[in-house]
Each structure stands twice: as structure tokens, then as C-alpha cells.
Amino acid sequence: MIETVEAKKEDVEVGKKIIHSHPLVRHCDMPDEMKNETIELCVTACEKHSSNNESAAKLIKETMDNKFGPSWHAVVGEGFGLEITHECRNLLYMFFAGNMAVCVWKCS
Amino acid sequence: MAKSGKSLKSTGSSRLLLLKGAQEKGENLDSERNDNLMANDYDAPLKLTELELREEIVRTLTTFDPNAPKYPVEFCFKTQGFVPKESYNHFLVHLNVASTCLHRDSEAAQEQLARMQDPGSPESALGAKSKAPKIGTSTSEEKVEEEEDVEAEGGASAEEPGSEKPDEAAAEAEITPDPVVVAPAPTPVPVSVLPHKKLTNQFNFCERGSLTVNNPSREIFTQTNPPPRVTFSANVTQWGIYDAYMEEHAEQQEKEKEKKEKEKATLAPQKKEETKKVEVVQVKNASCAPEGAAKILERMTNQNTYDEIIQDFKYWEDPSDEFKDEEGTLLPLWKFSCDRAQNYTVTSICWNENCPDMFIAGYGSFDFKRRKAGLMCVYTLKNPSYPEHLVFVESEVLAVDIHQSQSSMIVLGLLDGNIEVYDLTKSSEIPLHSSNSVNNKHTAAVWQVRWSKESNQSEMTIYSISADGQVLSWSLMQNEMIKMTLISLTFPTEPINSDGTLCPLIGCGSALAFHPTENNIFLVGTEEGRIYKCSTAYTSIFLSESEAHYMPVQQVDFNRYNPSVYASSSGDWRVKIWEDDRKEPLFEFDLGSPVEDVAWAPYSSTVLAAVTADGRIHVFDLNVNKYRPLCQQAVTQKKKCKLTKVSFNPKHLILVVGDSFGCISSMKLSPNLRKKQKPPKKGMVVDHDTLEKLKLDKLLSLVREPNKPIMVLDTESAAN
Numbered sequence: 033m034i035e036t037v038e039a040k041k042e043d044v045e046v047g048k049k050i051i052h053s054h055p056l057v058r059h060c061d062m063p064d065e066m067k068n069e070t071i072e073l074c075v076t077a078c079e080k081h082s083s084n085n086e087s088a089a090k091l092i093k094e095t096m097d098n099k100f101g102p103s104w105h106a107v108v109g110e111g112f113g114l115e116i117t118h119e120c121r122n123l124l125y126m127f128f129a130g131n132m133a134v135c136v137w138k139c140s
Numbered sequence: 141m142a143k144s145g146k147s148l149k150s151t152g153s154s155r156l157l158l159l160k161g162a163q164e165k166g167e168n169l170d171s172e173r174n175d176n177l178m179a180n181d182y183d184a185p186l187k188l189t190e191l192e193l194r195e196e197i198v199r200t201l202t203t204f205d206p207n208a209p210k211y212p213v214e215f216c217f218k219t220q221g222f223v224p225k226e227s228y229n230h231f232l233v234h235l236n237v238a239s240t241c242l243h244r245d246s247e248a249a250q251e252q253l254a255r256m257q258d259p260g261s262p263e264s265a266l267g268a269k270s271k272a273p274k275i276g277t278s279t280s281e282e283k284v285e286e287e288e289d290v291e292a293e294g295g296a297s298a299e300e301p302g303s304e305k306p307d308e309a310a311a312e313a314e315i316t317p318d319p320v321v322v323a324p325a326p327t328p329v330p331v332s333v334l335p336h337k338k339l340t341n342q343f344n345f346c347e348r349g350s351l352t353v354n355n356p357s358r359e360i361f362t363q364t365n366p367p368p369r370v371t372f373s374a375n376v377t378q379w380g381i382y383d384a385y386m387e388e389h390a391e392q393q394e395k396e397k398e399k400k401e402k403e404k405a406t407l408a409p410q411k412k413e414e415t416k417k418v419e420v421v422q423v424k425n426a427s428c429a430p431e432g433a434a435k436i437l438e439r440m441t442n443q444n445t446y447d448e449i450i451q452d453f454k455y456w457e458d459p460s461d462e463f464k465d466e467e468g469t470l471l472p473l474w475k476f477s478c479d480r481a482q483n484y485t486v487t488s489i490c491w492n493e494n495c496p497d498m499f500i501a502g503y504g505s506f507d508f509k510r511r512k513a514g515l516m517c518v519y520t521l522k523n524p525s526y527p528e529h530l531v532f533v534e535s536e537v538l539a540v541d542i543h544q545s546q547s548s549m550i551v552l553g554l555l556d557g558n559i560e561v562y563d564l565t566k567s568s569e570i571p572l573h574s575s576n577s578v579n580n581k582h583t584a585a586v587w588q589v590r591w592s593k594e595s596n597q598s599e600m601t602i603y604s605i606s607a608d609g610q611v612l613s614w615s616l617m618q619n620e621m622i623k624m625t626l627i628s629l630t631f632p633t634e635p636i637n638s639d640g641t642l643c644p645l646i647g648c649g650s651a652l653a654f655h656p657t658e659n660n661i662f663l664v665g666t667e668e669g670r671i672y673k674c675s676t677a678y679t680s681i682f683l684s685e686s687e688a689h690y691m692p693v694q695q696v697d698f699n700r701y702n703p704s705v706y707a708s709s710s711g712d713w714r715v716k717i718w719e720d721d722r723k724e725p726l727f728e729f730d731l732g733s734p735v736e737d738v739a740w741a742p743y744s745s746t747v748l749a750a751v752t753a754d755g756r757i758h759v760f761d762l763n764v765n766k767y768r769p770l771c772q773q774a775v776t777q778k779k780k781c782k783l784t785k786v787s788f789n790p791k792h793l794i795l796v797v798g799d800s801f802g803c804i805s806s807m808k809l810s811p812n813l814r815k816k817q818k819p820p821k822k823g824m825v826v827d828h829d830t831l832e833k834l835k836l837d838k839l840l841s842l843v844r845e846p847n848k849p850i851m852v853l854d855t856e857s858a859a860n
Contacts, residue, residue: 052385059372115373123372127384133376139369 052130059125066100070124074134078108085109085132092136103140109133205230241343249344256346439522446524449473453521453794458810466764468771468812470757473794474524476501476804481515486798488540489787494547496791497521498528501804504536504555506784508585516540516552518564519804529568533560539589543600551602553586559604559614559621573621575614580623582606588652594659603654603676605664609646613676627674627682629666653696655703663706665693671708671718686723688716695737701745701832705840709738715750717762719840726843727766731758737786743793743814745832746839751775751783751797759813763835766843770813775805 055071062070073095081088089108096104100122107114110131122138205228212225242249443450458469484503492498503515514537517527531552539553548565549572558581561573575581584607592601592613602614603626611626629647651665660676661683669689672682691711699705704720711734716725733752741747746763755776758769775783776799785798793814796806817831826834 052389056384056388058384059374061370109376111377113373113375115371117369117371120368120370123370125372125374127381130385131378131381133374133381135374135376137372 053128056127057124058127059123061121061123063121067124069099070096070136071126074124074126074136075128078128078132078134092134096136096138100138101140104136104138107133107135203230205232241345244344253344435523438526442523442525446474449524453792453808456808458812461810461812464812466770466812468759468810470759470771470773470775470795470807470809470813472775473806473808474521476517476519476524476527476796476806477802478517478527478530480530481517481802484515484536484802485782485800486784486802486804487536487538489785489796489798489804490540490542491787491790492542492547493544493790495520496789498547499787499789499796500540500542500550501785501798502537502540502552503802504538506800508555511555512536514552514554516550516562518550521806529564531562531564531568533571534558538585538587539604541589541591541602543591544593546600549591549600551589551591553589553604553606555585557582557584557586557606557608559586559589559602561602561616561621573616575621575623580621582608582610582612584608584648587650590652590654592659593654603652603662605649605652607648607650607667609648609666611649611652611662611664611674625679626676627664627672627679629664629670629672631668648692651693651696651708653698653706656698656700657703661703663696663698665696665708665710667692669693669710669712671696673720684720686718688718688725689714691734694735695739697738697740697748699740699745699836700742701829702836702840705836707738707740707748709735709750711735713752715748715758717748726840727762729758729760729769731756736782736784739786739788739795741788741795741814742790743788744817745836747813749786749788749795751786753782755779755781755783755799757783757786757797757807759809761813761815762839763817764812764815766839771810775799775807776801776803 055075057067057071060067074092077088077091077095081091085108089106092106092108093104096106105116110133112133114135116135116137116139118137118139123136125133125135127133208228208230212228213222214225215221216223242252244250244253452471453473456471458471461468481501481503485505486501487504487506488502490500492500498518498520500516500518503517505512514533514535516531516533516537518529518531519527531550533552533554535554535556535558537552538555541551543549543551548563550562550564552560552562554560559575560571562568563572566572582604586604586606589602589604592603594601600616602616602621603611604614605611609629611629613624613626614621615624629649631645631647647666647668647670649664650667651663653663655661655663662674662676664672664674665688666672669687669691671686671688671693673684674682688708689710689712694709694711696706696708699707705717705726707715707717709715713730713733713735715727715729715731715735715738717727718725729750731750731752733754733756736751736753738748738750741749744761744763747759747761749757749759751757754774755778756772756774759771760769764770775797778801780800782800783797784800786795787797788795793809794806795809796804798804817835
């Protein structure tokens with residue numbers, strides 16, 4: 033067991049050289065156009081407010097409200113748990129920059 | 141209101157209550173006794189003796205107000221002392237409702253009755269009119285009476301009935317609610333006079349009212365479904381994010397691997413071919429590339445099925461040629477046929493110059509009595525079993541041509557005079573352009589179509605020749621084809637005066653060939669056996685014309701190396717080779733049967749092939765033998781089968797012939813038929829073209845010398 037774990041670690045170390053910074057969508061039920069727009073928005077927001085997750089979330093929420101109607105919610109963070117109820121076809125859950133998770137959903 | 145007092149007898153049980161009530165009303169009871177009773181009330185229940193119980197206490201209701209002060213006084217400032225106030229009003233009005241009812245015995249009621257019972261009679265109407273003011277007065281009188289009555293009653297002395305005047309009594313009777321009490325008053329108008337009508341109510345009153353129907357109000361309500369909701373839960377952890385990224389990375393790598401494998405897989409068959417060294421012509425043009433794996437598979441299967449033929453196509457050289465000295469043979473290779481084209485005649489064949497393995501064939505019929513739909517097939521040597529494309533058209537196809545640079549562009553000339561252009565990359569069903577209209581077409585069968593080779597022109601141009609004696613050029617515009625008459629094939633003879641009008645005779649064009657280098661020069665053959673040389677620059681003048689044949693000219697073809705030399709074939713069994721500005725032909729061959737087609741070989745300046753209606757193909761090499769064909773070979777098996785078309789492959793050493801049964805055979809030319817010209821001096825490097833030109837010039841100089849026509853050679857007899 034230990035050996036395999038070690039082997040894995042080695043593999044991981046080999047892989048570590050690659051820094052993943054691209055957005056990775058984990059779960060999304062939005063229409064394609066909306067999805068792309070939201071991903072782009074999340075990326076720009078996170079890059080703009082790289083040191084302040086709260087303002088990033090605020091930016092995402094406000095922009096989404098403007099674009100797709102009110103009652104959007106956004107969570108930006110490195111570690112959290114969530115259990116939400118959202119309107120169908122209005123959820124995006126993605127990772128970004130290797131250590132950030134962004135969840136955007138709509139529920140009015 | 142004005143009732144006389146009534147005595148009330150109270151039984152013992154109710155006495156106390158009555159007493160209390162009396163107390164409240166201020167009954168004039170003995171105050172002392174009252175005090176006692178009140179005192180006893182607190183101690184014990186009142187006990188009365190038998191006597192006391194039996195005692196009758198008479199009480200009287202009066203109209204006096206018990207609370208009224210008995211002796212009211214008033215301060216009089218005049219006398220500076222109290223003066224007794226005389227009157228006190230005991231009358232109180234609790235309710236005063238003016239009634240709308242009339243007593244039926246009253247005068248007003250009687251009048252009303254009379255009016256109601258006979259509304260139509262003029263008397264009653266008159267009476268009503270005359271009495272109308274009376275009603276007003278009577279009512280006012282009544283009001284006055286009532287007021288008086290009220291005053292009278294209000295007064296303390298209003299109790300004595302005796303003092304009442306008869307008027308007052310009547311007034312009283314009017315307002316008493318109980319009419320039974322009232323004595324029957326004398327009726328001023330006898331009721332019996334009026335028609336008796338039973339009154340349900342003695343108060344004869346009428347009410348006229350109506351109520352409109354209110355619009356019924358309804359309540360309607362709906363409830364929409366709330367937008368569907370879903371719960372979602374996730375836990376974000378750094379290791380979770382990391383794993384997700386790693387997973388995705390691994391997936392991407394796998395995909396890349398798969399892609400590489402696929403690429404390898406697609407490359408593999410090509411490598412196979414290379415290892416087998418089976419020569420299959422590489423696809424140069426994208427328009428010829430097979431679409432989809434199915435086509436690749438089909439081709440591979442065919443390649444395996446016809447493996448021997450492919451080997452022959454590439455490698456077989458007839459060893460007997462070495463011993464035959466001059467004669468050559470044709471090795472039959474693939475046969476192209478299609479179920480759909482079985483009853484058709486191959487009317488035209490055209491090779492694709494960009495993909496030398498592809499050619500198109502037009503199918504129609506020379507039996508013009510029976511018209512049917514036409515067909516065009518695109519064949520490839522790689523798949524001889526089934527055509528690559530099938531194009532169905534309304535009329536029989538007589539001519540086809542492929543555009544030089546855009547080999548997907550195909551033009552068809554039809555029997556009904558129409559010209560259709562297809563782009564096979566787009567659709568093989570709907571023509572890209574079509575001349576299908578009344579004015580914009582040939583009036584007779586289109587015998588030959590050619591794409592213009594001019595590359596500098598922005599739009600593509602087609603030239604067509606038809607039996608209506610017109611050579612037209614068609615410019616392909618955005619949505620339409622614009623036609624322009626290049627030349628009308630008129631006869632040099634005088635116009636015929638048939639019925640008073642002068643009709644110039646028009647030749648029926650049957651063959652068209654363009655100069656290989658000069659794009660504006662072309663040859664036209666007619667059904668009358670004449671050959672015209674024309675230019676697109678002059679629409680009315682022929683550069684030259686000659687009466688070449690006695691029968692319709694089937695085909696004319698320029699020599700590729702020396703365009704001043706051209707060959708023609710005709711139904712008069714002859715193939716003739718001409719040179720510009722020379723009235724007589726350089727060569728003339730009699731093939732013993734109508735010559736359907738003639739073609740110069742692309743690889744040699746002196747080789748030409750002709751097909752005849754008896755099903756034979758004749759291949760000449762003028763450099764080797766000026767009098768006889770090197771090869772005469774029967775191609776078809778059936779007796780009645782005619783050969784209709786022949787065409788050399790532009791690159792490979794094969795030719796295809798089409799017959800009247802819809803079958804196209806490809807044949808390989810044996811080494812004797814394609815002898816290469818050796819350079820005149822050893823070690824001299826001369827390119828192929830100039831060599832061929834030299835060869836032809838040498839030959840021509842030989843022929844020209846006598847400057848007289850060579851005798852008609854009967855190849856049939858020579859062969860025998």
C-alpha cells in the first residue's frame with residue numbers, strides 16, 4: 033500500500049510541474065451561451081480581485097444580476113461546503129487557477 | 141299612543157319583579173312601604189301573609205311623564221321671584237315615519253282606484269285631470285290634520301274621547317293601524333259602481349319598480365407552476381480541486397493518444413499500398429477525395445477484387461510486341477458499367493485532368509424516336525464496380541465536359557437543347573446552373589460542350605454547339621447563364637427562295653474542338669460534312685472552311701503538339717487528317733464502317749485512335765505506318781454493339797472506349813503503340829514536347845513533298 037502511495041506521489045510530482053490555471057467546469061446545467069459568458073465572467077472577476085474573494089463574488093453576483101435577471105448568488109473560495117437549491121439551468125460550479133472554486137447559481 | 145289605561149293583575153310570584161319595575165318607572169307607591177321592602181330585601185326574602193298576598197294592587201298607566209317635575213317653577217326677572225311654569229310637554233315622539241299608503245276609503249284612494257280600473261276611458265282621464273289638483277289639496281289638508289292631531293294628542297287634555305270633534309275622529313281613524321277598530325266610514329264614491337275587484341290587500345297601493353339583471357361576476361384565478369428547482373451540494377477542498385485538475389489532465393492526454401492512434405490508422409493503409417507497390421494514383425484534388433470511411437473500404441475491397449487488373453495496369457507489357465515488329469495490341473482492363481445505364485449509349489467521355497484516375501461519362505441514346513431521361517456517371521479507376529457520382533437529368537446527355545481547374549464543375553449538353561452545370565462538391569441532384577427556359581437554350585440537340593480555358597476571365601464560360609447551327613458561349617453569372625451567339629453556321633450558297641422569302645441555309649453543328657494553345661480558335665464540324673475554323677473574336681466570318689466529308693462530321697480533334705494539324709472522323713467511314721491552309725487532307729483512312737470518334741494521343745504527336753460502328757478500335761501511329769493502323773481490335777462481344785466514344789487518359793497509357801450498350805472499357809496500349817521517339821543525336825537532351833514536334837514536322841514534310849493528295853487507302857483490303 034505504502035509503495036503504491038509513494039508511486040502515486042511520484043506520479044503526482046511529475047504532474048505537478050504542469051500548473052493548471054485554466055477554468056475547469058465541474059458541474060453546469062446552463063445553456064451553452066450563458067455558460068461561456070459566465071465562465072468568462074468568473075475568470076475575469078477572480079483575476080481582477082485575486083486577493084479579495086468577497087469583492088470577486090460581489091462582482092460576479094452583480095454582473096449576473098444585470099445580465100440574466102435578479103437573484104443570483106455567488107460563492108468564491110478555496111474551501112467551503114454548500115448545499116443549495118437553485119433554479120434549473122442556472123447553476124455553474126467550477127474550479128479556477130488550481131485552488132479556487134466558484135459556484136454561481138440563481139434562486140429567487 | 142293614545143290608549144286608555146289598563147289594569148294589570150300581578151300574581152304573587154311576579155310581584156317582586158313588578159314592584160321593582162314600578163320602582164324604576166317611578167310608580168307612585170307608598171314611599172314608607174317601599175323603604176320597608178327595600179330594608180327587608182337585604183335581610184331575608186320577603187314574607188307576606190295570606191292577606192297581603194291576596195291584596196289586589198291596582199296600577200294605572202297614565203300618559204303623564206312620571207319623571208316630570210310636578211311643580212315646575214321659573215325664575216322671573218321681572219318680579220324677582222319664582223313663577224310656576226304652567227305647561228310641561230308630556231308628549232314625546234319616538235318614531236315618525238311618513239307612510240306612502242293611502243286608506244282605501246279615503247278620497248284620494250278612491251280616485252286612484254277609479255283611474256286604475258278604467259284607464260282607457262276619456263272620462264276617467266278627464267276626471268283624473270280635474271281631480272288632480274284636488275289630490276294635492278287633500279293631501280295637504282291631511283297633513284294639516286295630522287299636525288293638528290299631533291298637537292292635540294300632545295296636549296294633556298287630549299284624553300277625553302267625548303270632546304273629540306267628528307273630524308278629529310276621522311283623522312284618528314285614518315292613522316290608526318288597526319282598521320277593524322275604525323267604524324265603517326261613509327264612502328263618498330260607491331264601491332259597487334266600480335267593477336268589483338278583489339283586493340288582496342286593503343291598502344290599495346301600487347309599486348312600480350324594476351331591477352335590471354346584474355352582470356354576474358365570476359372569479360377566475362390561475363396559478364403558474366413555480367420554476368423548477370434542484371438542489372445541489374458540493375464540498376470544496378484544495379485536494380478536491382487538485383484531483384479534479386489531475387483527472388482532467390489525464391483525460392486530455394488519453395484523448396491526444398487516441399488522436400495519434402487514429403492518425404496512424406488512417407496513414408496505415410497508405411503505407412500498405414506503398415509496401416505492396418500497387419500504384420494507385422494519388423488524389424491531387426480535394427474534390428476527388430473519397431468522403432467517409434465507407435468509400436475507403438469500398439475502394440479497398442475493389443482493389444483486392446481487381447488486384448490482377450491493377451497489376452496489369454501498372455506492369456504488364458505485352459512480350460509479343462518485340463516479335464511483332466510494328467503491330468501492337470490493346471489489353472482490356474476494367475469494364476465500367478452501371479445498372480442504371482444499361483439501356484443507354486455512352487455519348488460522351490471526358491477525363492478529369494487534375495485527377496487522371498477519374499472520368500465522367502454521359503449516357504443518352506442515338507435512337508431519337510424513343511426519348512428517355514439522361515444520366516451522367518463519374519467513374520474512378522480505383523472503384524470500377526460502381527460510379528462515384530450519378531447525376532440524373534431530364535433529357536438524354538449528349539455531351540459532357542469537366543472544367544480544367546475546378547474539376548468538380550461539370551457541364552452537360554442535353555438532347556432537348558438545354559445546358560446544365562453541376563458542382564459535384566455541392567450537389568449531384570440540383571444543377572448549379574441550368575438553361576432550362578424557353579428562350580435561353582438551344583433549339584436542337586447540343587452535340588458538344590466545352591469549358592473555356594481562359595483563366596483570366598472572372599466568370600466561367602461554356603461553349604456549346606448544337607444541331608440548330610449555333611455556336612453559343614454561356615457566361616455563368618451569379619444566378620443565371622447569359623448566352624451569346626458566337627457564330628451561326630451559314631452556308632456559302634445563296635439563300636433559298638422557297639415561298640417568297642429568302643432563307644439562308646444553316647448547317648447543323650455536330651462537332652466542336654478548341655485550339656490547345658490559342659483559346660479563341662476553334663473547329664466546327666457539321667452534319668453536312670463541312671469543317672469550319674472560326675474565332676471567337678469574329679462572329680460572322682469563318683477563318684477557313686472546307687467540305688471535308690460526305691457524311692456528318694462526328695468529331696474533330698486538334699493535334700496537341702502541332703495545332704495546325706487536326707483530325708476529323710465522319711460517317712462516310714473515313715478519318716482525315718488536315719493541315720491549316722491546305723484544301724486536301726494530309727492523310728485519309730477508310731475504316732470500313734462509320735467512324736464514330738477520333739482522338740489524338742496525349743503522349744505522342746503521331747498516335748491517334750478511332751472507333752467505328754462495327755465495334756472495333758483502330759490505333760494509328762503515323763510515324764511507324766502511314767497507311768495502316770498498328771492495331772485493329774474488336775472490343776465488343778455482341779454483334780450489334782457500336783463503339784461510340786474513345787478517349788485517352790491524359791497521364792496513364794490507357795484509353796477508354798464507350799459502346800452503345802452503356803459499357804465503358806478501359807484498355808492498355810501495348811509498347812508498340814507508344815514508342816518513344818529517340819533523340820536525333822545521342823547524348824542530346826531534348827524534352828519530350830520538342831521531340832514530338834520534330835517527329836511530326838518530319839512526317840509532315842514527307843507528306844507535303846508530293847503536294848498532292850495521298851490515295852485513299854483501303855485499310856480493310858490492306859489488312860486482308
